[in-house]
Amino acid sequence: MGRRKLVVGNWKMNGMRAHLDELEAIGRVAAAHPAVEVGLCLPATLIMAGSERRGAAFIGAQNCHMDISGAYTGSLSAEMLCEAGASWVITGHSERREARGETNEDIAAKSAAAHRVGMKVILCVGETIEVRDAGRAEEVVSDQLLASLPEGAAADWLAVAYEPIWAIGTGRIPTMEAVASMHAALRAALASRIGADEAAKVRILYGGSMNGDNAADLMALADVDGGLVGGASLSAAKFAPIIEAADQRMKAAA
Numbered sequence: 001m002g003r004r005k006l007v008v009g010n011w012k013m014n015g016m017r018a019h020l021d022e023l024e025a026i027g028r029v030a031a032a033h034p035a036v037e038v039g040l041c042l043p044a045t046l047i048m049a050g051s052e053r054r055g056a057a058f059i060g061a062q063n064c065h066m067d068i069s070g071a072y073t074g075s076l077s078a079e080m081l082c083e084a085g086a087s088w089v090i091t092g093h094s095e096r097r098e099a100r101g102e103t104n105e106d107i108a109a110k111s112a113a114a115h116r117v118g119m120k121v122i123l124c125v126g127e128t129i130e131v132r133d134a135g136r137a138e139e140v141v142s143d144q145l146l147a148s149l150p151e152g153a154a155a156d157w158l159a160v161a162y163e164p165i166w167a168i169g170t171g172r173i174p175t176m177e178a179v180a181s182m183h184a185a186l187r188a189a190l191a192s193r194i195g196a197d198e199a200a201k202v203r204i205l206y207g208g209s210m211n212g213d214n215a216a217d218l219m220a221l222a223d224v225d226g227g228l229v230g231g232a233s234l235s236a237a238k239f240a241p242i243i244e245a246a247d248q249r250m251k252a253a254a
């Protein structure tokens, strides 16, 4: 049995209650493509309302704290997000690694905290353009993955998202060969830690300027198991072709 494609929108710091109509429309697209697992990682303010109108899409969060509770003004625990309706959480997004100084250790701890309350995790990794140009992308990103991988990582609760930082929101993506090679390297890195059988079940998503024009090519690559989508997930009209591309690949592989 192959890996089920996973297509997740990351709304980042976008979305007010007025956008819940769009979320509902995405939930309907998800319902029309049950072979694909579809989700939306929302700003925390929309998680509760979004989870009531999500249709067949799951709702996720974009970050969580590593502790259960405590004096952390402005932070949210995994348990709080889960109670609000989030079943998944993104950890290690480059926008938090860079701007918030999150370390690999923080990310492993956040991922473990989410798992402890029964949430699933999308763990993000990716290289800068300087690292890519220096020809060190696979080595650096594989090391980053192993350093931020939580204890006991397993395919039933952890997915990985490869997001080249220079491709996020820029309209640029790596060559298909580079994406294929990176995803294979990441699976090999996972295998070295959790064993080849388990690594073969982990879904590895591509993220960074994925859209309706490039999704089919990206998802046709052997180790690309879906996408983590920013800008193109904000409307059902732009997100639907990506979900459809994933559905086509599921049908082609069946």
Ligand SMILES: O=C[C@H](O)COP(=O)(O)O
Residues within 6 Å of the ligand: 010, 093, 163, 167, 168, 169, 170, 207, 208, 209, 210, 228, 229, 230, 231, 232
């Ligand atoms: O989490 C999503 C990624 O950062 C990709 O964002 P983007 O699709 O807007 O390039």
